[in-house]
Amino acid sequence: MFIDFFLLLKNNKIPVTLQEYLTLLEALDKNLAEYNVESFYFLSRTILVKNEKYLDLFDQLFAAYFKGIETINTSEFIEIPEDWLRKNSEKFLSPEEMEKIKAFGNLDEIIERLKELMKEQKERHEGGGKWIGTGGTSPFGAYGYNPAGVRIGQESSRHRRAIKVWDKREFKNLRDDVELETRNMKMALRKLRVLSREGKKEELDLEKTITKTSKNGGVLDLEMVPAEKNTVKVLLFLDIGGSMDDHVELCSQLFSAAKFEFKHLDFFYFHNCLYENVWKNNIRRWEEKISTYDVLNTYNSDYKVFFIGDASMSPFEIVYANGSVEHYNTEPGSAWLKRIVEYFPYSVWLNPIAQNEWKETPSIELVSKLFNNRMYPLTLSGIEEAVAALKKKG
Amino acid sequence: MLFQGTENYIVSKDLSIAVNAAISLQKPLLIKGEPGTGKTLLAFEIAKALNKKIITWHVKSTTTAQQGLYEYDAVSRLRDSQLGSDKVNDIANYIKKGKLWEAFESNEQVILLIDEIDKADIEFPNDLLLELDKMEFYCYETGETIKAHIRPIIIITSNNEKELPDAFLRRCFFHYIVFPNRETLKEIVNVHYQSIEDKLVEKAMDIFYALRDKRNIKKKPSTSELIDWLKLLSVGKITGAELDKVLSGKSEIPFLGSLLKNEHDKKAVLGSY
Numbered sequence: 001m002f003i004d005f006f007l008l009l010k011n012n013k014i015p016v017t018l019q020e021y022l023t024l025l026e027a028l029d030k031n032l033a034e035y036n037v038e039s040f041y042f043l044s045r046t047i048l049v050k051n052e053k054y055l056d057l058f059d060q061l062f063a064a065y066f067k068g069i070e071t072i073n074t075s076e077f078i079e080i081p082e083d084w085l086r087k088n089s090e091k092f093l094s095p096e097e098m099e100k101i102k103a104f105g106n107l108d109e110i111i112e113r114l115k116e117l118m119k120e121q122k123e124r125h126e127g128g129g130k131w132i133g134t135g136g137t138s139p140f141g142a143y144g145y146n147p148a149g150v151r152i153g154q155e156s157s158r159h160r161r162a163i164k165v166w167d168k169r170e171f172k173n174l175r176d177d178v179e180l181e182t183r184n185m186k187m188a189l190r191k192l193r194v195l196s197r198e199g200k201k202e203e204l205d206l207e208k209t210i211t212k213t214s215k216n217g218g219v220l221d222l223e224m225v226p227a228e229k230n231t232v233k234v235l236l237f238l239d240i241g242g243s244m245d246d247h248v249e250l251c252s253q254l255f256s257a258a259k260f261e262f263k264h265l266d267f268f269y270f271h272n273c274l275y276e277n278v279w280k281n282n283i284r285r286w287e288e289k290i291s292t293y294d295v296l297n298t299y300n301s302d303y304k305v306f307f308i309g310d311a312s313m314s315p316f317e318i319v320y321a322n323g324s325v326e327h328y329n330t331e332p333g334s335a336w337l338k339r340i341v342e343y344f345p346y347s348v349w350l351n352p353i354a355q356n357e358w359k360e361t362p363s364i365e366l367v368s369k370l371f372n373n374r375m376y377p378l379t380l381s382g383i384e385e386a387v388a389a390l391k392k393k394g
Numbered sequence: 395m396l397f398q399g400t401e402n403y404i405v406s407k408d409l410s411i412a413v414n415a416a417i418s419l420q421k422p423l424l425i426k427g428e429p430g431t432g433k434t435l436l437a438f439e440i441a442k443a444l445n446k447k448i449i450t451w452h453v454k455s456t457t458t459a460q461q462g463l464y465e466y467d468a469v470s471r472l473r474d475s476q477l478g479s480d481k482v483n484d485i486a487n488y489i490k491k492g493k494l495w496e497a498f499e500s501n502e503q504v505i506l507l508i509d510e511i512d513k514a515d516i517e518f519p520n521d522l523l524l525e526l527d528k529m530e531f532y533c534y535e536t537g538e539t540i541k542a543h544i545r546p547i548i549i550i551t552s553n554n555e556k557e558l559p560d561a562f563l564r565r566c567f568f569h570y571i572v573f574p575n576r577e578t579l580k581e582i583v584n585v586h587y588q589s590i591e592d593k594l595v596e597k598a599m600d601i602f603y604a605l606r607d608k609r610n611i612k613k614k615p616s617t618s619e620l621i622d623w624l625k626l627l628s629v630g631k632i633t634g635a636e637l638d639k640v641l642s643g644k645s646e647i648p649f650l651g652s653l654l655k656n657e658h659d660k661k662a663v664l665g666s667y
Contacts, residue, residue, distance in 0.1 A: 017564055023419060032415050039411055046412035050563035052426060052570040204469055220476045222469060260516060260557075 005044075005065050012061055014054045023047050037066065189261045192234070192304060192387045197226040234258060235299060235344070236267035237274065239309025240282055247352035250378055251308055254350070258306075268295060272313045273333030273367075274340065275324055292336060296343050304390045305340065305347035308378065311367040312353065318366050337370045345393035347371065348386040352378040402585045403432070403439035404578060412569040413440060422508075422526050422548035424563070427571030429553065430616025437507035437549040446547070447500070450507040451493035453514045459521030462492040462508075466535050485535050494525060498542040505547045512552040519562040527565055574617065576603070586621050590628050597637040598624055601647060605654070610662045615653040623652045 006021045024047045027033070033040040041062055049058045201224035208223035215221075236258060238251060258265055268278035268290065277289040316323040318333045341347055349367060351358070355377045358364045368375040372394045376382040397413045399405030405413075413436075416423035425433045441448035451462055471488045474481055481487045491499075497506040511519060525531045529542035550566065552558065574582060576599065583595055602623075606614045615623075626649040627637075639645040646664065647653070654660050 015560065019564055023421070027415050027419055030418055032411070032418060038407070042408040042411040043415055045408070046415055046423075046567045046569050050424070050560075050566070050568045055570060220473060222473070 002044075005062075006048075008061055008065055009048060009058065012057060014049065014058060014061070016048050020048050189257055189383065189387065191384070192232050192262075192390060193230045196231045197228055198231070199226045199229075201226050203227050230263070232262060233264040233300070233303045234262045234266075235295075235303045235305045236265065237278065237305065237307045237309075238267060238269050239272060239307075239311075240269045241271050243310055243312050244352075247310065247378070250352050254308065254378065254383075266299070270309075271326060272309075273317050273324070274307075274336045275327075275329045275333055276331065276336065292340075296339065299344075301343055301345065303344055303346070305344040306386070307347065307349040307371075309349070309351065310353050311349065311351055311364045311375070312361050313363050315363050315366055318363060318370075334366070334370055337367065341371055341394060346390050347374070347394060348389055349375040350378045350382060350386060351375055355382075397440055397443050400439050400443045403435065404574075404581045404585060405436075405439075406574075406578065409436075409569055409571065412567055416549075416567045417547050419567075420545045422550055422566045424511075424550045424552060424558075424566040424568045425571060426552050426554060426568070428573055428614070428616055430618040431571045431573060432617060433551040433571060434507065434509055437505055437509075437551075440547065440549065441505045444505075444547075446503055446505050448505045448507060449493050449497050449500075449546075450509060452509045453511050453518070455513050455515070457514045457518070459518055459525075460492075462494045462522070463525065463531050463540075464492050464495050464533060465490045489533065489535055494531070495540055497546040498529060498540050500546070501543060503544045503546060505549065508548065508550045510553060511550050512554060512558065516559075519558050523561055523565065573606075579617065579620070582617060583621070583624060587624060587628065590624060591634070593634045594627065594632075594637065595624065597634050597641065598627060601637065601640055602653070605647075605663065608663065611654070611659045613655060613659060619653050619655075623649060626652055 002024070003021075006016060006024075009016050024044055027043055027047060028040075033043045044062070045055070045058060049055055203225050205223040205225040208225075209221065212221040212223055213219065236255065238255065240251075244251070255267070268280060269282055269285065270278050274292065276292050278292055278295060279285040279289055281288055313325075314323075317325060318337075321330055321332050322328050323332060349371045351364065353361075353364070358368070358375075364375070374386070374389050374394050376386040376389070396410075397405070397417065398410055412423060415421075425436060427433055437450070438448060440446075466485075467488045467490060471482060471485070493506065497504050526548065529545050530539055532539050579599065580595065583590075583599075598620075602615065602620050605611065630648065632648050636645070636648070640647050650660060650663065654663060
């Protein structure tokens with residue numbers, strides 16, 4: 001009955017599930033909404049929205065749906081529903097077909113047309129030559145081919161011809177709220193747990209109790225110990241911006257998983273290579289710099305340190321003073337990396353680039369050497385290897 | 395049987411719909427909101443309005459899900475076995491029932507309040523999924539399945555210290571209590587004190603909202619603080635004229651300590667008056 005409304009919410013990234021939709025129908029069946037829009041609004045909100053951060057979006061969508069979709073202001077919907085863009089029907093074009101497609105026009109024309117289409121189009125679309133969607137030949141959407149196309153929501157460019165990438169948001173703070181598919185990562189990170197016994201004694205120490213009881217001639221003598229708790233401490237250094245934009249989703253996932261898993265966790269951002277400053281807030285990265293020396297002085301050397309970055313840059317950025325692309329650095333990046341690795345014996349580098357491509361980039365090998373070859377791919381198995389490596393000093 | 399608030403608890407329409415939906419569809423209701431907006435109180439007021447017993451489970455950082463079900467006291471059984479007590483033969487003597495067991499076992503419908511669920515370990519909500527979904531659990535020691543005779547009304551509160559897992563959220567209804575607007579707040583005040591004169595309340599509320607609007611205050615005063623403060627004002631026989639002085643910046647807010655609970659905020663306010 002309200003399936004369109006449900007899909008509208010889902011397409012705009014409010015995490016609603018079928019189960020909740022069915023619950024809503026059940027509630028309507030029980031006449032809880034009293035045939036009145038306001039009550040229906042409250043009822044659907046309490047059933048479908050589970051976090052206050054979505055309330056605002058829900059309100060907008062609800063208003064839009066019940067007023068009619070044509071009144072939605074397109075600028076509020078720059079994030080195009082991922083559903084449209086899912087890669088489930090890729091259309092492979094032959095070179096002859098590509099020849100046939102002419103460029104739609106210049107960039108301004110394309111954007112104008114896109115805005116028009118966004119107003120018109122209400123449903124997911126695949127193939128075809130006009131609508132926004134995937135695998136088609138219209139100038140909009142992903143995984144298609146048009147020499148003057150606009151790329152929207154695509155993980156990798158198939159033809160590397162797109163003019164403008166809409167889904168790229170430069171220097172965006174890593175979202176730690178994506179809870180998507182991080183469970184596997186959490187399980188991998190969980191192995192890093194360092195369990196130690198501190199605080200109130202509340203568990204029975206079986207071995208000691210047996211020993212003491214036998215010494216006592218069989219009369220019970222109980223011995224208690226504190227319960228085990230995870231006391232591992234973790235530092236994350238995240239490369240952000242530039243070539244790392246391609247891996248933002250993956251890094252967000254790792255960050256989210258780590259944040260969930262470790263109580264003692266702190267993180268810092270850097271760009272390309274570590275230098276004398278790091279920062280915590282990417283939007284204010286030039287105002288709120290933190291000296292890397294301060295980081296070294298603040299955290300004990302028993303912290304487990306993860307560097308996450310593609311380590312892909314010009315080797316100059318690592319080995320020479322003033323090599324940074326962003327500022328004048330008096331000491332080369334390699335000096336800083338060495339300092340970190342020496343101070344934190346438990347440190348590893350996770351690289352989102354596929355391992356078999358590492359050899360092609362000299363800077364990756366350089367960084368890996370600085371890390372005593374403790375560089376692992378940012379995959380599930382890579383994280384597992386890294387966690388295993390972190391048990392030993394580098 | 396609908397919940398419409400009680401004589402001393404004003405409930406907005408959205409909240410009453412959320413509560414009634416949760417009751418009739420038998421889902422737990424998760425309540426979030428600023429501190430002091432009456433999250434915990436809600437469960438007690440539902441109990442009062444519907445004339446039902448309430449069982450409260452206050453969650454702490456050390457609370458485990460198992461404690462809500464039951465605890466098996468192996469150590470005292472071991473000790474008793476040394477003393478040759480007869481109790482030892484029946485394991486049920488050493489099972490300590492938890493709040494959920496209590497709620498499930500009850501012969502009438504009860505209200506179960508799980509207060510401040512976000513204080514516990516991150517795994518805590520996940521450990522309760524099946525129990526809240528099916529309203530039953532299995533006791534390994536005695537081999538019995540505890541199943542709710544009558545599904546309790548479950549109210550869960552959270553202060554947002556930790557994100558709750560999606561699987562858990564899917565099973566709950568959710569309501570975020572927003573800070574009441576002036577009209578509602580006045581109704582709430584009236585419910586608590588009929589005798590305070592209107593003008594004094596109006597002026598007190600002016601000061602109160604001005605305080606809430608200050609940007610450099612870390613912990614904004616909330617409904618419960620306003621209620622306490624009004625009580626102090628009336629006990630201290632503060633008049634409307636004195637509050638006028640405060641509003642025009644000529645004197646300090648009386649009993650500021652009941653509105654602002656930390657030094658930083660007090661300094662921030664005193665500095666600006």
